[in-house]
Every structure is written in C-alpha cells, then in structure tokens.
Amino acid sequence: MELQALPARIGHVRRIVSAQLRYWRLDALIDPAALGVTELLANVHRHALPSKRCTVELYALLDQLTVSVHDLDPRLPRVRAAESWETCGRGLALIAALSASWGMHPDTDGKGKVVWFTLPAAPAEAARPARWEPVPLDPDPLDAAAAAAVPADPLSRTGSAKVG
Numbered sequence: 001m002e003l004q005a006l007p008a009r010i011g012h013v014r015r016i017v018s019a020q021l022r023y024w025r026l027d028a029l030i031d032p033a034a035l036g037v038t039e040l041l042a043n044v045h046r047h048a049l050p051s052k053r054c055t056v057e058l059y060a061l062l063d064q065l066t067v068s069v070h071d072l073d074p075r076l077p078r079v080r081a082a083e084s085w086e087t088c089g090r091g092l093a094l095i096a097a098l099s100a101s102w103g104m105h106p107d108t109d110g111k112g113k114v115v116w117f118t119l120p121a122a123p124a125e126a127a128r129p130a131r132w133e134p135v136p137l138d139p140d141p142l143d144a145a146a147a148a149a150v151p152a153d154p155l156s157r158t159g160s161a162k163v164g
Contacts, residue, residue: 005044005052029119032098036117039091040069048073068116
C-alpha cells in the first residue's frame with residue numbers, strides 16, 4: 001500500500017496489517033508485525049526527505065513473513081545506541097530485537113531505500129486456502145427420517161420403518 005507517513009495514517013496502516021495477517025491466519029504475528037511497521041513508518045515520518053511518501057509491502061512465503069517499507073530518501077538509516085534519557089533512537093534496535101532478520105538497501109532506481117524485517121510464520125498448512133471451499137450443511141432432519149426408512153439391503157423389498 002502507498003501512503004504518506006503521517007501519524008494519523010500510521011495507525012490506519014497498523015490496522016490494515018493486522019487485518020491482512022488475520023486473513024492469512026498468522027494471528028501470532030500481528031503484534032510484532034504491527035510494532036515493526038509502526039517503527040519503520042515513524043522513521044519515514046521523522047527522517048525521510050523530501051517527502052513522507054512510502055510503500056508498505058507484506059509477503060508471506062513458506063515459513064516467513066517479510067515486511068518492507070520503501071521511501072524516497074536515499075539516505076540509509078543507522079543503528080545507534082540511545083542514551084537512557086533519550087526519547088528516540090531505539091527504532092532499529094527494536095526491529096533487530098523483534099525480528100528473525102532485518103536489513104536495508106538502496107532502492108533499485110537509486111532514488112530511495114527499502115528497510116525490511118522478517119518474522120517466522122506458521123507452517124503453510126495453516127494458511128487460508130487459495131479458493132473458497134463450500135462446507136456441506138447438516139442434513140435436513142426430515143431427510144434423515146426418510147433415509148432411516150430405506151431398508152439396509154437395497155435389493156430387499158421387505159422392511160419397515162416407523163416415521164413419526
């Protein structure tokens with residue numbers, strides 16, 4: 001999704017990420033993914049020049065979720081040790097702590113950058129099926145009574161059933 005990384009939009013993106021992960025049945029990843037994407041978007045809001053425009057992408061492949069944020073500022077972020085009294089400067093350290101792996105690289109066009117992180121995902125069998133499969137409904141109780149009236153041996157014409 002493309003957006004401008006403004007504080008009001010960051011909460012909206014967090015809800016979209018959460019909904020997508022629920023749809024993929026990756027509920028266990030909602031909190032770390034939402035926290036990670038919040039940190040990356042806050043960095044775009046605080047540091048990305050000339051605009052706050054960015055793109056957030058989610059990929060769930062095999063046993064891994066990748067979250068990436070592309071922005072138009074070519075300057076790569078740096079990890080730094082924040083002092084205990086500082087109110088910012090811990091975002092990338094938090095990303096490193098919550099993720100299985102993370103990184104950054106210049107965008108392919110050289111006009112921006114990508115910062116990404118991965119989280120271990122549930123096995124593939126937990127993923128939502130690619131197409132909808134109808135579920136059979138419970139049989140009608142009247143049909144069940146009629147089925148009970150059919151003799152066990154379909155070739156036999158004898159048998160009785162009490163319906164009622």
